[in-house]
Amino acid sequence: MSDVVVVGAGLAGFHTAAALRRLGHQGGLTVLGAEEHAPYDRPPLSKAFLGGSLTAADLALDDPDAPLDVVWERGVRVVGLQAGAAGAPHRVLLADGTDRRAEHVVVATGADAVRLGDHMPGAHVLRTIEDAERLRAERLAGARVVVVGDGFVALEAASTVVELGAASVVVAGPEERPLERRYGPELAASLLALHARRGVVCRGGARAVAVTSGADGRAAGVMLADGTHLDADVVVVGIGARPATAWLAGSAVVRDATGHVDCDARGATSVPGVWAVGDCARWNDEVRGPMRCAGHWQDALDHAATVAAALVGAPAPAVTEPYCWSEQHGVMVQVAGHLAGGERATVLDGSVDGADLLLRYDRDGEEVAVLGMNRPREVTRWRRSRRPRPVPTPLVAAESGPTRSLEDA
Ligand SMILES: Cc1cc2nc3c(=O)[nH]c(=O)nc-3n(C[C@H](O)[C@H](O)[C@H](O)COP(=O)(O)OP(=O)(O)OC[C@H]3O[C@@H](n4cnc5c(N)ncnc54)[C@H](O)[C@@H]3O)c2cc1C
Incomplete structure (x- = not known):
């Protein structure tokens, strides 16, 4: 039996494993991941990797000269979790009918790109290496591109396809000006001006309802709620991500209404010995804001360091600003x-x-x-x-049951 099983071999899963080893955890450590790739970094997928200046090898997180001492299981999908009763190991259930047992399970399954309805003929999302490769394989030079969404990933994709020679780029987003609600009118005005200077048209107040296709099955454009059709040769949908936690349905692990795993300020879930990190988790963190939801690169690293410390019984790293x-x-x-x-x-x-x-x-x-x-x-x-602050106590999970460190286990 493994001491720790990490479910999800992305940024948060990789760094949890790395931090555990760094902190001296010598027990078994298995990381299960649905993708065939070794853990890799996603931010370049909408930037330098899409632009062609980085390769898949450049994105790898593990150091080939000093690989982590971890059992990697790639291409395996986890479909369920059976919490162990009264100190018994937890069972992580795999799609092939087998299971992995562990005293501690770290949920690190990240998020999936949200799609525009069930049917998006020929349109692209950006979450995985394959997504970026597929978009890169399009003939973008001279193409009319419509990007649906006005968040960071959508705007980055728009910027990169301009660089790749797209003839026209329209960003169709629900806000009047990109990111205005979250960051205010000043940033929105700046982004609008920046994109306009590079020829990107930000079409605000545009609620996309469907991707349309031509007789060849390729994307032909985007239909808006007001009946306008935006013609396109290439459509990119960047409307956010949804936590990949459906596999926890039926387990005792509590998730919120959006599917994020509810955690205390050290990543402990409602089930002792089950932890959650990265994009799939919502940490109750007084410094960073109550029930703050992650979704950025730095959050995944901070979560990983904190959970690893809790698992080995080390003091929690101080909480820094997001x-x-x-x-x-x-x-x-x-x-x-x-x-x-x-x-x-x-x-x-x-x-x-x-x-x-x-x-x-x-x-x-x-x-x-x-x-x-x-x-x-x-x-x-x-x-x-900004002075880092200590992790607040008492912990949420500690109220619903004891959290066991590996030293206790
Ligand atoms: C295109 C793009 C650009 C970004 N750019 C930035 C940026 O510039 N700045 C920034 O701060 N952040 C950025 N981010 C966000 C950042 O990359 C994420 O916050 C980070 O990747 C989260 O890591 P994670 O490990 O939680 O999730 P992920 O990286 O999504 O990893 C989760 C892993 O779990 C696997 N998995 C899911 N379900 C299962 C299952 N049932 N069984 C087994 N494995 C499973 C997935 O296949 C995946 O490999 C970007 C994200 C994207 C997609």
Whole structure:
């Protein structure tokens, strides 16, 4: 029997395993992953990998010269979890009818790209290496491209296909201006100006209802709710991601209404010995905001370090401010701090005309976040200035039952 089974061989799963070994865990460690690939980094999928300047080998997370001492099982889909009663091992159920037993199970199954209905003939999403390869294989030079969605991944895809020579790129998003609701009018105006300068048309207030196809089965465009049809040779759908946690249905692991696994501030779920990290998890974290939902690269790393520490009985790493970034048309957008909604933004420097901007966000008179466009130094300085805080106690899971560290087990 393995001491720890990690379900999901993505960023969070990989880093959980790496942190466990780094912290001295010497027991069995198995990582189960549905993909055939070794764990890889996803951010380049909409940027340099899609653009062709990185290969799949460049995305690999494990170091070929010093590989992790882990049993990797690739191409295996987990379909269920049976929690062990009274100290008995948990059973992780695989699609082939076999199981893996472990005292501790780390749920790291990430998220799946949301699709525009069940039928998206010839249209693309961006979540896996294969998705990016398929889009890259399209004849993008000279193509009319419609990108559905106005979040970071959609805007990055728009920027990369421009770079690849698309004849026209329309971003059809539900907001009047991209990312306005979350980050405010200043960033929205800047992004609009940036994309417009590169020839991308951001069509706001556009509710896409379907991808249409021609007689050849290829995507022919996108139908909007107001009856407008946006003609396209290539359609990319970037409307978000949904936690890949359906396999936990029927288990005692509590998920919220959106399917995220509910966790305390150390990643413990409602079932002792079951933990969750990365995009599939929602951590109850007082510093970063109550019931904060992950979805960014840095969250996956922070979760992994915290859960690994809990598993080996080490002190929890201090909680730092959330952080994420995006890159569009060569401009680095970075956000540090926690935006819960309703903050007021102030322009500290630069202007909203495009590629140079520094914003500060305040909530109830307190500075809570900064956003920089091409301002890496200022954002880094702000992150360093924020004192990491200890993980709050008591833990949610500790109230519903004992959490066992590997040392106790
Ligand atoms: C195109 C793209 C660009 C991004 N760019 C940025 C960026 O610029 N900045 C940023 O901060 N963040 C970015 N992100 C977000 C970041 O990559 C994610 O937050 C991170 O990958 C989350 O890691 P994870 O391990 O939780 O999930 P994933 O990386 O999705 O890994 C989950 C793994 O679990 C596997 N799995 C799922 N279900 C099962 C099952 N039932 N059985 C076995 N295995 C299963 C999946 O196949 C997958 O390999 C981007 C994401 C994407 C998709």
